[in-house]
Amino acid sequence: MSLFDFLTIPLFQKALMGAFLSGAGLSLLGVVILNLNLTTIRFALMHIALLGAAIAMVLGFPPLAGAMAGIIIASLLLGPAGDFLNMDTGVSGVLFMTGSLGLAFLIFYKAGVPAMDAFALFSGSILALSTLEIWVIGGLALLIILIFSLFYREIQMVLFNQELAESLGVPAKGIRNALLLLTGLAIGVNIRMVGVLLIDAAVLLPALAALSVAKSLRGALLLSAVFGIVSQVGGVAFSMAYDCPSGASITLAAVLMVCLAAIYGYVVKSIRR
Amino acid sequence: MTREAVVKIRDLIAGYGRHQVLQQLDLTVWRGEALGIAGKNGAGKTTLFKVILGLIAPLAGFVSVQGRMLDTPRVRRLVRCQIGYVPQLHTPGKMPVSVHDVVLMGRWSKGFGFFKRPTMQDRQKVSEILREIGMSHKEWQEVHLLSGGEQQKVSIGRALVREAPILLLDEPSTYLDHGSQVEIIELIKTVRLKHHLTLIMISHDPEHLEGMSDRILLLKNGRLEER
Ligand SMILES: Nc1ncnc2c1ncn2[C@@H]1O[C@H](COP(=O)(O)OP(=O)(O)OP(=O)(O)O)[C@@H](O)[C@H]1O
Numbered sequence: 001m002s003l004f005d006f007l008t009i010p011l012f013q014k015a016l017m018g019a020f021l022s023g024a025g026l027s028l029l030g031v032v033i034l035n036l037n038l039t040t041i042r043f044a045l046m047h048i049a050l051l052g053a054a055i056a057m058v059l060g061f062p063p064l065a066g067a068m069a070g071i072i073i074a075s076l077l078l079g080p081a082g083d084f085l086n087m088d089t090g091v092s093g094v095l096f097m098t099g100s101l102g103l104a105f106l107i108f109y110k111a112g113v114p115a116m117d118a119f120a121l122f123s124g125s126i127l128a129l130s131t132l133e134i135w136v137i138g139g140l141a142l143l144i145i146l147i148f149s150l151f152y153r154e155i156q157m158v159l160f161n162q163e164l165a166e167s168l169g170v171p172a173k174g175i176r177n178a179l180l181l182l183t184g185l186a187i188g189v190n191i192r193m194v195g196v197l198l199i200d201a202a203v204l205l206p207a208l209a210a211l212s213v214a215k216s217l218r219g220a221l222l223l224s225a226v227f228g229i230v231s232q233v234g235g236v237a238f239s240m241a242y243d244c245p246s247g248a249s250i251t252l253a254a255v256l257m258v259c260l261a262a263i264y265g266y267v268v269k270s271i272r273r
Numbered sequence: 274m275t276r277e278a279v280v281k282i283r284d285l286i287a288g289y290g291r292h293q294v295l296q297q298l299d300l301t302v303w304r305g306e307a308l309g310i311a312g313k314n315g316a317g318k319t320t321l322f323k324v325i326l327g328l329i330a331p332l333a334g335f336v337s338v339q340g341r342m343l344d345t346p347r348v349r350r351l352v353r354c355q356i357g358y359v360p361q362l363h364t365p366g367k368m369p370v371s372v373h374d375v376v377l378m379g380r381w382s383k384g385f386g387f388f389k390r391p392t393m394q395d396r397q398k399v400s401e402i403l404r405e406i407g408m409s410h411k412e413w414q415e416v417h418l419l420s421g422g423e424q425q426k427v428s429i430g431r432a433l434v435r436e437a438p439i440l441l442l443d444e445p446s447t448y449l450d451h452g453s454q455v456e457i458i459e460l461i462k463t464v465r466l467k468h469h470l471t472l473i474m475i476s477h478d479p480e481h482l483e484g485m486s487d488r489i490l491l492l493k494n495g496r497l498e499e500r
């Protein structure tokens with residue numbers, strides 16, 4: 001089957017649509033993660049998702065719902081908890097992570113819930129997206145783009161220097177907490193799509209590539225979206241055409257992009273010198 | 274001419290959680306003066322600035338800025354428009370941002386804000402100030418590519434575009450080499466006269482303050498003392 005034959009199949013159409021939406025919207029949050037030093041947050045959220053799934057299974061709810069609820073609650077708590085404990089948000093994430101992992105294992109053991117069923121959530125499959133999930137991804141992508149365009153200057157200030165932003169009158173903590181919530185949602189959705197092990201490819205790598213060439217936050221956001229779309233859609237299309245696992249294809253496409261961006265940045269710098 | 278108090282602090286107790294950094298501190302800053310405050314690392318100098326900016330609520334005592342008591346969040350927000358703040362030098366992060374944009378930040382809640390984009394006037398003001406501080410030629414450069422001295426100038430520029438009568442400078446010349454120190458001190462003296470500013474400057478080293486201050490106080494054991 002050629003790529004064009006695949007495009008007529010709804011399953012693949014949905015996969016490409018999801019890849020496009022995720023690339024266009026959710027990739028923007030990579031810029032936030034890199035600037036707020038949140039690279040540990042995804043681990044924290046993963047483990048909390050596991051805890052949520054464990055609790056949901058004990059109570060007889062679908063594990064996915066529990067995982068999502070866990071992620072939402074955790075990303076709402078992450079900022080204030082860091083403030084309260086007087087810790088960097090990234091550091092308070094570690095605390096969340098280990099705590100929830102321990103608790104999850106305790107629940108698995110005590111309640112006799114099959115742990116593997118919860119872990120299955122984390123493998124992710126872009127080919128298994130339902131129509132409802134596409135709508136959720138699209139809505140989230142739209143919300144992210146809307147917030148970044150409405151509050152561009154405020155977000156720029158918070159990412160530049162949170163304390164400075166606050167001294168200028170910007171409600172910096174509120175904005176940071178909103179960004180944390182969006183980041184949590186984006187990570188949750190991406191876990192569903194590419195799986196836990198490859199989450200960085202979807203969320204971090206496009207932003208990493210963008211930040212190495214962009215000259216302004218606006219440029220970084222636009223390039224993140226472009227790189228996100230190219231790696232996600234490109235990766236999915238490649239996996240269809242050559243019959244490879246989609247997660248691996250997306251990841252390799254993103255890695256390639258980071259390398260190209262780094263080389264481009266290096267060349268531009270040496271020419272300028 | 275009667276002297277007018279711009280900042281007035283009485284019996285201030287402030288700190289973080291149970292750790293009281295400032296104890297029964299009194300301070301009066303008069304309009305138009307340049308006050309230097311010296312104190313060892315960790316003495317609470319930056320904390321004092323945060324109280325004046327309304328970023329930390331005092332545990333006890335009385336703080337007023339320009340005749341307004343800082344007792345509600347609303348007043349604390351309003352007071353931030355009256356103050357230009359040059360924070361202790363911080364290393365800019367990974368985010369690419371131009372000198373112009375960093376200075377423009379000083380116009381937030383002055384010229385632009387939530388749901389209100391920066392206007393032509395905001396941007397002209399930025400260019401004007403950049404000319405004044407001698408940074409026009411770097412207006413569109415990325416801030417993290419600048420030297421420490423240049424970053425400090427940009428930070429002063431951001432405080433000046435606020436058109437605020439009070440300027441707080443946290444270790445303005447500490448982390449610079451001698452040449453840049455002299456340059457920054459001259460710049461501070463010039464903008465003080467031109468914009469009729471009241472200055473409060475802090476440094477761990479009184480010698481840094483000598484050239485720029487009318488009087489210097491010492492912050493010690495949570496209180497201010499004459500030298
Ligand atoms: N956010 C914070 N949370 C808890 N304690 C803090 C915080 N910031 C400062 N402190 C503590 O308060 C005390 C005073 O700090 P402050 O930053 O005001 O000192 P400083 O005089 O400005 O020192 P430096 O010369 O090093 O800038 C220190 O003991 C510091 O550890």
Ligand SMILES: [Mg+2]
Nearest residue numbers: 318319361443
């Ligand atoms: Mg300090």
